[in-house]
Amino acid sequence: MLAHLSISNFAVVKQLSIHLENGLTAITGETGAGKSIAIDALSLCLGERADANAVRKGTAKAEIIAHFSLCNNALAKAFLDEHELTSDEDENSCFVRRVISKEGRSKAFINGIPASLQQLKGLGQYLLAIHGQNTHLQLLKEEHQRQLVDSYAKHAPLLEEVGRAFAVWKDKQKTLKDLQAQAQQREDRLQLLTYQVQELDEFAIEEGEFEELEVEHKRLSNGQSLLEQAQRSVYNLYESDEGNALSVIQSSIERLGELEAHDAHLTPIISLLNDAAIQVEEAAGELRSYCDHLEIDPLRLQQVEARYAKAMELARKHTVMPEELFHHHQALTAEFNALGEQESLLGTLETEVEEVRKQYLHATTQLSESRCNAANKLASDIESQIRQMNMPHAKVNIDVLYDELKKPVSTGLDTIEFKVSTNPGQDADKLEKVVSGGELSRIGLAIQVIASDNHATPTMVFDEVDTGISGPTASIVGGLLRKLGKQAQVMCVTHLPQVAAQAHNQLFVTKVTDGESTETQMLALTKQDRIDELARLLAGDKVTKSALANAKELLKSAASN
Structure with a gap:
């Protein structure tokens, strides 16, 4: 307090x-x-x-x-x-x-x-709760009437369930609409990707293959020159009778060996020449093996040239570097599969949207039933209260109208209307069409009294x-x-x-x-001040003995209640 x-x-x-x-x-x-x-x-x-x-x-x-x-x-x-x-x-x-x-x-x-x-x-x-002079005007608003019924019903779990179901439904609907809106764009992209991926699938380039093709193409294109130069090098290093590199080195070793006894400084030089002779001989052997295994295959060259050219063509068509063709193929394949999954998701999502719609409708139906029960009791309580406030013939109805075709909202599908009849033979109608300002104040006060029993501030x-x-x-x-x-x-x-x-x-x-x-x-x-003030309220500026007597009687009557 x-x-x-x-x-x-x-x-x-x-x-x-x-x-x-x-x-x-x-x-x-x-x-x-x-x-x-x-x-x-x-x-x-x-x-x-x-x-x-x-x-x-x-x-x-x-x-x-x-x-x-x-x-x-x-x-x-x-x-x-x-x-x-x-x-x-x-x-x-x-x-x-x-x-x-x-x-x-x-x-x-x-x-x-x-x-x-x-x-x-x-x-x-x-x-603390403040109820101002215009608070009762809120009663004329449908939203406030719904809140009053919900507060009286104390069915917060039902409201939360409807809110959750609505949020899930709305989220899935948005995803579905987005997919549907992109359907034509997705279909056009799928058609293009179908052709592109099929073409790249048929070519089936492997990772690093283009680099290997480039190396092989150079070797095959220059095979004859490579063979001729390798054979000539073997001849000059090892086979020439007129003087090859190995025989020249060996001759130098022999001549310097005869002089080694006269100058020890020649020893390391002779050692280097011996190493050189060994390396020349090994190099000649490697070159012979290279010549024996060097493949000069015009058919293979033709195949390599064709695949190399096709790789260059596909790279230009897809505007990528030839070395990136493999990864580009993988990316297009992944996109193609993802779009296919979206098409599959579309069908699944349509089913899910319908399922959550049913869940939302089920939750709103339960909420509506609870509101109907609460509305009947609240209407009876309000009627009982306002009949005590000089509205003896008042009748109160609270209509809860459930409509599946209504625009879905997080608070359900109900339209709630407070209707009142204040005179015998008068049909109940909406508050704004029936009650006066004073009657509206009494109805509002009655609701506050009733609400205080539920959740007193x-x-x-x-x-x-x-x-x-x-x-x-x-x-x-x-x-x-x-x-x-x-x-x-x-x-x-x-x-x-x-x-x-x-x-x-x-x-x-x-x-x-x-x-x-x-x-x-x-x-x-x-107490005396109150009597004087009540008398002023009763009589105005000029307080009479009668007003004072009435004031005392009012206080006495109130105290006895």
């Missing part, structure tokens, strides 16, 4: 410090006195955006501090723990501070720790939700708010004495001016 609210330099408030109690607290005051300022300040503590206009004229900043008691509020404690915002001093207390500079800059703190607006909003949903604030209500109806509305105040902390800005009298506590808002500046103050009323 909200235990204390401190406001400094906010709008027309210079300094305000309010202690709040349990039960129903009525906030009254003259028109224009600033009864809604506390609500505006609390809205900022819940993450609403602020601007420089919120700062009191002539001051540097506005500051709002709200102190909440977290006793029996496990959800708020869990949020603080999750975001590491728990108070070190008292886990059952939470301080929310908002500071707005005159330049419009804003800072937020939770238990003294800097916090984002998103964190304020996240925490705020577990602390510790603190509920109503800003003149009794607009358009008067007389006996106002007393009934006040009684409902008092009943609500027994389950949660309720604050209500009101101008109706029948509502204010039902409050457990009452705050009075007044505006004070010295001719140069204006200041709003909020005072807690004693």
Whole structure:
């Protein structure tokens, strides 16, 4: 619950410090006195955006501090723990501070720790709910009506299941549409690849084959020259009778050997010549073997030339280097196979899309059944409540219309309509066509009372939700708010004495001016103060004895409930 609210330099408030109690607290005051300022300040503590206009004229900043008691509020404690915002001093207390500079800059703190607006909003949903003057207009919107039924039904798992099924269906549909949209492009590419891959398959070049063809082609093309030069080299090195390299070296070895005894410096030279003789002889042997095995095959040359030329032709056709032809063939084959798999996937995906569509429809059917059950009970509860608020002949229907042909959404295929009949013999119709502003306020209040039984927010604030209500109806509305105040902390800005009298506590808002500046103050009323204020609300500016007597009677009657 909200235990204390401190406001400094906010709008027309210079300094305000309010202690709040349990039960129903009525906030009254003259028109224009600033009864809604506390609500505006609390809205900022819940993450609403602020601007420089919120700062009191002539001051540097506005500051709002709200102190909440977290006793029996496990959800708020869990949020603080999750975001590491728990108070070190008292886990059952939470301080929310908002500071707005005159330049419009804003800072937020939770238990003294800097916090984002998103964190304020996240925490705020577990602390306080504000129902403004226009809140009931939300009832006219189909989306809000659906949320009310879903909240009343408490079928979050069904909603999550529908949401998941919708997400899967939407994702597979997108993939299917993308594949279908690319079908013609894919078919054209497949036709081209079929020809290209078949041509390369027939040629079947191996990795590194082109380089080997190039080497072999050079050897075969120059075979005769290679043979002639190799044979001549053998002749010159070893076979020539007129003088070959080996015989020249051997002759030099013999002559130098005769002189070696006269000069030892010739010994290493003779050794080198012996090595040279051995190498010449080995080279001659290798050349003979080369000549014996050198193949001069015109047919093989023709085959190599043909394959070499074909490789060059395919390389030009595919605009790649001949050396890259093998890898290009592998890449085209992989692309061809991948496109073929996509064609196969298309058929599989069509089956999967139909399957997840059935899953989505099954989930939405279950959700619709749950909504129908909840709608009937909620309609009965609302009808019961508003009949107590001077709408004795009211009938409420909540239609849940399931339509498979409706555009699928993550919240199902239902159209939900709140319909009301306020007079006997009148057909139930949509709210906007039947109810007046006051009747809409009563229906909205009834829903809030019903909703409080399901998931009570510790603190509920109503800003003149009794607009358009008067007389006996106002007393009934006040009684409902008092009943609500027994389950949660309720604050209500009101101008109706029948509502204010039902409050457990009452705050009075007044505006004070010295001719140069204006200041709003909020005072807690004693029992006598309450009688005087109720009398003012009953009689206007001129309070009569009759008004005071009526005020006392109102308080006495409320206290007996």
